[in-house]
Amino acid sequence: MPTSPLRTLLACAFLAAAVAGCAGTARSDGAPPSSPALSPAQIAQLLASPDRSDADRRNDLRRKPADLLAFIAPRPGMVVLDLSAGGGYTSELLARAVGPTGRVYGQSNTPDGAPGRSALALAERAKKASSANIVPVVQPFERPAPAAVAQGGLDLVTLMFNYHDLAAMGVDRARMNAAVFAALRPGGVYVLADHSGRPGTGISEGPTLHRIEEAFLRREVEAAGFRLLASGDFLRNPADPRDKETPDPPQPKDEFVLKFVKP
Numbered sequence: 001m002p003t004s005p006l007r008t009l010l011a012c013a014f015l016a017a018a019v020a021g022c023a024g025t026a027r028s029d030g031a032p033p034s035s036p037a038l039s040p041a042q043i044a045q046l047l048a049s050p051d052r053s054d055a056d057r058r059n060d061l062r063r064k065p066a067d068l069l070a071f072i073a074p075r076p077g078m079v080v081l082d083l084s085a086g087g088g089y090t091s092e093l094l095a096r097a098v099g100p101t102g103r104v105y106g107q108s109n110t111p112d113g114a115p116g117r118s119a120l121a122l123a124e125r126a127k128k129a130s131s132a133n134i135v136p137v138v139q140p141f142e143r144p145a146p147a148a149v150a151q152g153g154l155d156l157v158t159l160m161f162n163y164h165d166l167a168a169m170g171v172d173r174a175r176m177n178a179a180v181f182a183a184l185r186p187g188g189v190y191v192l193a194d195h196s197g198r199p200g201t202g203i204s205e206g207p208t209l210h211r212i213e214e215a216f217l218r219r220e221v222e223a224a225g226f227r228l229l230a231s232g233d234f235l236r237n238p239a240d241p242r243d244k245e246t247p248d249p250p251q252p253k254d255e256f257v258l259k260f261v262k263p
Contacts (some may be wrong), residue, residue: 032185032187032188033076033077033098033101033102033155034077035075035076035077037073037074038074038075038076038097040070043065043069044066046069046093046097047066049096049130051130052092056089056092062252063089064234064235065093067232067234067235068090068193068232068234068257069093071191071230071232071234071257072094072158072191072259074098075098076097076098077098077099077102078094078097078102078155078156079102079105079149079153079155079156080094080098080102080103080104080105080155080157081104081105081107081144081145081149081154081157081180082104082105082106082107082159082160083141083144083157083158083159083180084107084109084141084159084162084165085108085136086108086121086162087118087121088106088118088122090158091104091106091125092125092128092131092134094156094158095125095130095131095133096131099133100132102133103133103135104131104134105135105137105146106135106136107137107138107139108137108138109140110138113138113140115136115138118136119136119137119138123136141166141169141171141176142171142175142176142179143179144176144180145179145183149183150179150182150183152182152183152184152185152186153185154184154185155185155188156188156189156191157188157189157190158190159190159191159192161193161255162194163194163203163212163217164197164203164205164206164210164211164212165206165207165210166203167203167206168206168207173220174220177220177223178224178225180224181224181225181262184262185262186262186263187261188261188262189229189259189260189261189262190226190259190260190261190262191258191260192221192258193235193255194212194255194256195209195210195211195212195253195255196211196213196236196240196253196254196256197209197211197212197213197214197216197242198211198213198242198243199215202216203216203217208245209242209243209244209245210245211242214256214258217258221258221260222260225262225263226260227260228258228260229259229260230258231258231259232256232257232258232259234257235254235255236256237251237252237253237254237255238254240252240253242254
């Protein structure tokens with residue numbers, strides 16, 4: 001089958017970003033970074049960077065990145081995996097936070113294992129000097145980490161607002177969480193955020209309301225061996241009835257953020 005121009009463009013962009021990421025100065029000795037987490041002033045400076053896109057700044061109004069980064073507490077030198085990276089909003093924030101001595105793998109999954117639109121978007125972000133440490137990776141969710149870091153090579157894994165979609169996608173979530181556990185070093189953290197569902201709904205309303213029950217997600221992640229370290233309330237909205245995809249009357253969705261640690 002002939003290769004389409006779009007597929008060729010995607011593959012070239014993906015390869016260029018991967019080569020750039022591998023040529024960086026990211027830590028390779030397997031030791032956790034010793035630098036402190038970013039201060040509020042450093043986070044504010046990061047968010048005010050003039051090379052951030054207007055689209056990302058608009059997204060900031062909903063995503064509250066200052067609170068998110070303070071909660072995650074990324075440190076310079078960290079090696080990170082951003083699962084289901086999408087357009088790369090979180091990947092770029094983390095890439096800026098971990099700096100040139102760190103690395104952020106932005107994971108996406110395509111049916112044929114070839115680079116798709118997410119990998120292209122990540123490769124475009126990696127063209128910026130401030131986020132040149134982003135490396136797009138196309139991996140199945142059940143094996144999300146590149147081989148080089150799949151056994152204890154990561155300090156942090158994030159999955160933002162997409163866990164609820166995994167059931168409809170046919171992902172084996174137990175295998176995925178076990179693979180994340182294996183890829184994190186002891187003391188590494190796994191941070192997940194999602195749209196809150198009502199008690200007892202589990203993941204059943206993921207395909208329709210794009211929501212998941214917080215307690216259900218927590219049980220699945222803890223079954224892989226993780227321990228809950230903290231929960232963030234900065235995206236909570238107790239007034240959300242949680243019975244529709246878009247709350248009625250119009251208001252922010254109730255969303256939770258959970259931080260787990262590998263003992």
